[in-house]
Amino acid sequence: MPSAPEPSPGRPPQARLTGLGVGMLTLALMLGLGCVDRWLGGASLTAYGVLFLPVSVLTALWVRPGDLLIAPVALPIAFAGGLLPVVDGDRGLGSYVMGLLTALATQAGWLYAGTLVAALLVLARRVVLVAHRRTARSRRQPAAS
Numbered sequence: 001m002p003s004a005p006e007p008s009p010g011r012p013p014q015a016r017l018t019g020l021g022v023g024m025l026t027l028a029l030m031l032g033l034g035c036v037d038r039w040l041g042g043a044s045l046t047a048y049g050v051l052f053l054p055v056s057v058l059t060a061l062w063v064r065p066g067d068l069l070i071a072p073v074a075l076p077i078a079f080a081g082g083l084l085p086v087v088d089g090d091r092g093l094g095s096y097v098m099g100l101l102t103a104l105a106t107q108a109g110w111l112y113a114g115t116l117v118a119a120l121l122v123l124a125r126r127v128v129l130v131a132h133r134r135t136a137r138s139r140r141q142p143a144a145s
Helices: 019-040 043-062 068-083 093-106 108-142
Strands: none
Touching: 019 043, 019 068, 043 068, 043 108, 068 108, 093 108
8 A cells, every 4th residue: 555645844734624624723723822812911912913824824725725715714704703712891791792893993904914815825726726737638638730
């Protein structure tokens, strides 16, 4: 039985996540980072936004080719879900919802930046995938003379 090829140091592992897997992983990572941010830094929204950028890159790189369009869609949902432990809500549910909406409004730059990075990476992966398919198709077809 042939063994699986070893991943090269500069490339991500060959394991790819489905659309649902990417959504679940991203949400879990952002919730975890939100809890760590709350615990360590006293709920710094800027630190949370900065931590969102590497999660966006990982999401775009680990999604499988058939589910490439899921990554930029799952990221804003995970960003909002991860804000839940970070926002302040001292005076009940209304205060908590207002804190969440305020955090989403004030941190929209980080949200847009991470989503844009993921969308550009997904687009680049899609272009490379289509180019590989075209070259493989042209190699299979005999030369028309």
